[in-house]
Amino acid sequence: MLIGEVSRRSGVSTRMLRHYDSLGLVQPTGRTSGGYREYSADDIRRLFHVESLRTLGLSLNDAKRALDEADFAPTDLVGDLIRHTRRRIAAEEELLAKLERVDAAAPVEWDDVLRIVALLRALESESGARRQQAVLSHDESAPLPVEALVEAALSEDDPNVAGALRWSLARAAGRGLADLAAGLESEEVDVRRRAIAAITAVHTAEATALLRGALDDPDATVRGRAALALGSRGSADSIPALLDMVVAGHNDVEAAEVLGLLAEISPRADDVVGVLQGNLDNADDAPTRLRITQALAEIPGPAAREALVRLTHDGDPTIAATAAAIVSTQDRGRGSRRQSEC
Missing domain, CATH: 1.25.10.10 (Leucine-rich Repeat Variant)
Known part of the structure; x- marks a missing residue:
C-alpha cells in the first residue's frame, strides 16, 4: 500500500508518516520500482499500534521503545502518565474555574x-x-x-x-x-x-x-455574631441569644449594649429585665451575677431601675457597690437633664 492510501485509511498525514519513517518508528518495508514507499500489512499494524499508544499520551520515543524493546516494562511509564494527566486535568479545571469567575x-x-x-x-x-x-x-x-x-x-x-x-x-x-x-x-x-x-x-x-x-448554630461565636448583628438592626428575635451571651460572659458588654438598644424600641424591656433578674437569682457564682448587674445598667425603664435599687442591698458587697454606683450615675444623669430643661 502506497503512502497516500495509508494516509487516507489511517488518518495520519503523509507528512507525519514520513516523520515516523525518519525516526525509525514506522518504516515501510518495501519500495516500488519507481522508488515510492510501500507499506506491508505488518507496517500498517505497527502504525495503528503507534497511534494507540499516542492516545495514551506516550511520546514518539516512548512508543518506539514500547514496540522495539522486549524488556520494556510499561508499569512505571503508565504511572507517570497517570500523574501527568492528573496534573494537566487539575490545571485545566483551575483555568475553567477562573474563566467562569471572569464570565460571572x-x-x-x-x-x-x-x-x-x-x-x-x-x-x-x-x-x-x-x-x-x-x-x-x-x-x-x-x-x-x-x-x-x-x-x-x-x-x-x-x-x-x-x-x-x-x-x-x-x-x-x-x-x-x-x-x-x-x-x-x-x-x-x-x-x-x-x-x-x-x-x-x-x-x-x-x-x-x-x-x-x-441563631441556632451549635457554635457560640456564630450565634453571638448573628445575635449582635440582628439586635443592631432592631430585631427582637436576637434577645434570647443576647441574654445567653450576658449570662455566659461571651461578648457580654456588647450584648448588654444591644439589649439596651432593643429595650428602647421594643415593648419587651420588662421581659428582658425579668429574665436577667431570674438568672441573677439562680446564679451562684459572683462573676455571672456581676455581669448581669452591669447589664441592667444598659436597660432603660423603671423595671431595670427597681432591680438595681434592690441590688444595692445585695449580700455580695461587690454586687451592692456596683449597683449603687450605677444608680448614683443614673441619678446624676437625671439631675443634669432637669437642669438643662430648666
Missing part, C-alpha cells in the same frame, strides 16, 4: 477582564499585604468576581485581608449571599465563623434572614 462578573470591556484577572491572581498570592491591597484597590466601577471573593473570604486567615474581603462583598449589595449561606452549612466551624462575619456586613432582607437562621 460580566465584564463589558477587555480592561474589565484584565482587572478581574489581576485581582484573581493577587488573591492567590502568599503575601497578605498584597491580597489586601488588591481587594481594596479594585476599581469600584469595574465588575466584581463575587464568587472568587466569597471563596477567599471563607478561607482567609489574615484578619486584615478578611476585613477587606468583607468590605468588598458588602459593596456587592447582596450578590454572593447564596455562597455565604453554603458556608454557614459547613462542618468546619472556622468556615461558618467567616461566613457569618461576611454576612453581618451585608444589609439586605436576605442577609437578615440568614442571620436569624444562624
